[in-house]
Amino acid sequence: MTYMTHLECARCGRTYDADQIMNLCACCGPLLVRYDLKAAAAAVRPADLAGRVSSLWRYREVLPVRSDEHVVTLGEGMTPLLSVRRLGESLGLPNLMLKDEGVNPTGTFKARGSAVGMSRARELGIRKVAMPTNGNAGGAWSAYGARAGIEVTLVMPVDAPAMSVLEAVAVGARAYMVRGQITDAGAIVARSAKAHGWFEAATLKEPYRIEGKKTMGYEIAEQLGWRLPDAILYPTGGGVGIIGIYKAIREMMAMGWLPEGARMPRLVAVQAAGCAPIVKAFHEGREASERWEGAETVAQGIRVPKALGDFLVLEAVRATGGTCVAVPDEDTLWGLQQISRTEGLFICPEGASLVGAARRLREQGWLQPEDRVVLLNTGAGIKYPDILRPELPVLEKDATI
Ligand SMILES: Cc1ncc(COP(=O)(O)O)c(C=O)c1O
Numbered sequence: 001m002t003y004m005t006h007l008e009c010a011r012c013g014r015t016y017d018a019d020q021i022m023n024l025c026a027c028c029g030p031l032l033v034r035y036d037l038k039a040a041a042a043a044v045r046p047a048d049l050a051g052r053v054s055s056l057w058r059y060r061e062v063l064p065v066r067s068d069e070h071v072v073t074l075g076e077g078m079t080p081l082l083s084v085r086r087l088g089e090s091l092g093l094p095n096l097m098l099k100d101e102g103v104n105p106t107g108t109f110k111a112r113g114s115a116v117g118m119s120r121a122r123e124l125g126i127r128k129v130a131m132p133t134n135g136n137a138g139g140a141w142s143a144y145g146a147r148a149g150i151e152v153t154l155v156m157p158v159d160a161p162a163m164s165v166l167e168a169v170a171v172g173a174r175a176y177m178v179r180g181q182i183t184d185a186g187a188i189v190a191r192s193a194k195a196h197g198w199f200e201a202a203t204l205k206e207p208y209r210i211e212g213k214k215t216m217g218y219e220i221a222e223q224l225g226w227r228l229p230d231a232i233l234y235p236t237g238g239g240v241g242i243i244g245i246y247k248a249i250r251e252m253m254a255m256g257w258l259p260e261g262a263r264m265p266r267l268v269a270v271q272a273a274g275c276a277p278i279v280k281a282f283h284e285g286r287e288a289s290e291r292w293e294g295a296e297t298v299a300q301g302i303r304v305p306k307a308l309g310d311f312l313v314l315e316a317v318r319a320t321g322g323t324c325v326a327v328p329d330e331d332t333l334w335g336l337q338q339i340s341r342t343e344g345l346f347i348c349p350e351g352a353s354l355v356g357a358a359r360r361l362r363e364q365g366w367l368q369p370e371d372r373v374v375l376l377n378t379g380a381g382i383k384y385p386d387i388l389r390p391e392l393p394v395l396e397k398d399a400t401i
């Protein structure tokens, strides 16, 4: 069962009944799910989790779905936390680890947010969902929508990765493209959802997607035997993942799941140099970001010119003593090659940007050789068939090589 109690605005603190259909607070702030963590802690101890289902649903008490019959799952979560020692040693970080979200259904961590978001949508009786997407979230929400029997409408930039577009259409989504950025897609969705009565599921415009993503934080703690790492690097677009991980760690601390005096990992928001509004705001000491003009990067999932939850990302980074890093595309492509060749991990460009960031942070002395560092790789390289363009020699049939 769930110990969900209510929704709370992350901006003004106003509370709402969790069992009504909600988007934003009256003040336009995002709503977060709150639980009776005392009761949850009394009901389940970390040791009780061991025999549970190997998916994010093992953290059932702190997930926002009331009845098991509404759970929509494709087996998402409990992804491997791998030691990447060969890569780490080349960067001067021998204790480097990578959480590989690429093995999730639909190939990215977006499966987590859509599994929980769609389950809750089904529970609340929602029949039609619409959202803007850079690609991966669209693929995932469409897949879970098909499984839940909920109609999905997507609007995405014309240059969204072909594989995600194909995936979304294959599982039956109604998809549109816009000559513009995800923020332009968002404006179209907002206008149209109102006109058609669709439920708007844009990043942080509904309260439940983040609850799925926060389970990455629970898993990292559990997989490390409830001992947190020193730093977690996260490729930040809308920022839901990093906000979710921060929320998860605070929940675990409140439930007494972590050792007495456990320190927060320093959270690092990594963005692309071609679209780094949150990094800029961090270094300028601001509480929120300004829209980034002319956004461009190979890491399309983190091409978000203005995030609704930017102030929450900045809060999570600052509260944990973390930092923000902008990575040029050439460093991302270098990172992709480096991790593929040293570890056999063909990851997505968003995840590869973390390799460039880790190198930079080690060179600057911000990361120390003994630090236990987790790179949160958000997806699989195979979702980006155009990211590398190898030119292979073509042989005649009678050739010997
Ligand atoms: C592969 C990948 N990584 C990272 C992100 C950014 O996610 P978040 O909203 O959690 O910042 C996205 C979002 O589209 C993505 O597709």
Ligand SMILES: [Zn+2]
Pocket (backbone or CB within 6 Å): 009, 010, 011, 012, 013, 014, 025, 026, 027, 028, 029
């Ligand atoms: Zn509010």
